[in-house]
Amino acid sequence: RLGCKVDVDHEKNLVIIDVPQTPAARADYDLVRKLRASINVLGPLLTRVGRAEVALPGGDAIGSRGLDFHIQGLTDMGAQIHxxxxxxIATAKKLTGCKIELPFPSVGATENLMTAAVLATGTTVIENAAREPDVVDIGEFLISMGAKISGLGTTTIEIVGVSELKPTTHATLPDRIVAGTWAFAATMTLGDxxxxxxxTDHLEMPLEKLVDAGAIITKEKTGFHIKMDRRPSSFDVATLPYPGFPTDLQPMAISLNAIANGTALITENVFEGRFMFVNELLRLGAKVQxxxxxxAVTGIEKLSSAPVVATxxxxGAALVLAGLVSDGVTLIEDGYHIDRGYPDFASELQKLGADVARG
Incomplete structure (x- = not known):
């Protein structure tokens, strides 16, 4: 839709993108509504084309997650936005570098402002920037294209604008949340x-919690090995921006503690709506207040199956893990949510011996 030519090789996990000199400036609602991260085209389009029309994003409804940080930062750089x-609708003849202090270390805002700043005039400094590996990865990708960025992985990122970027080849980071989900799955199901x-260096806090639960984790050259041979022990969790415990693994922590020995306190400090799925977990017999x-999650030895909805x-992934340790058959509706973050989740679980079918 933006005029790019995109070739995808699923067997090689390879995407080749050929971008025209002047891409289209409009990101339509029918696509944007499916993925909240679509808002990340706002900064790049604005800095390259001088105009961006991006539908208000969809994705997961797990909190207010306003776009104020994105809009204020771009406005500070000279954009006119309404x-x-x-x-x-955002327009700018030429963005100008400035100092931007984020009220919260938002991953999306950091990424959007950084990608906008690489072609801006002058120097942009982002204070209280997100430190997530994903942000570092995008920054390194931009650097390989000729961008001048320093401070990646710290709370202060400095970008000196350049006149143009060049094509590059880049290998993306493995998805740490997917890796963490598999680690929780193994711990819950007494897997190996x-x-x-x-x-492991991107999952230090979650893996520490799984070790507290009783898992044995061994770092290897090709990844890591996780083994669990007893009922998990409960553990407390407080979500925080990286390098803290990621909010995206909080639902898995609740599912695990629902069958653990003891009572755990889970504190959500990032997205206020993240507990919405608890009502579905209660249908499986979990004790959560x-x-x-x-x-507060008090573990029981076994959950019981019931129809539930992925919110x-x-x-959705956490409910799948809960279903794996429930008696009977658990039906999870609205599974399309899971597909957006876990391609071939059911088939991968089947390879590990789970009795899972995708409807």
């Missing part, structure tokens, strides 16, 4: 699996 008929390409941004990607 909303019209469900679209964000090797997670190929899993980066939610009070504001806290949830977002991570909630």
């Amino acid at each position: 909303s019209e008929h469900g679209y964000i 699996i090797q997670i190929i390409n899993g980066r 939610v009070d504001g941004h806290h949830a 977002d990607i991570r909630a």
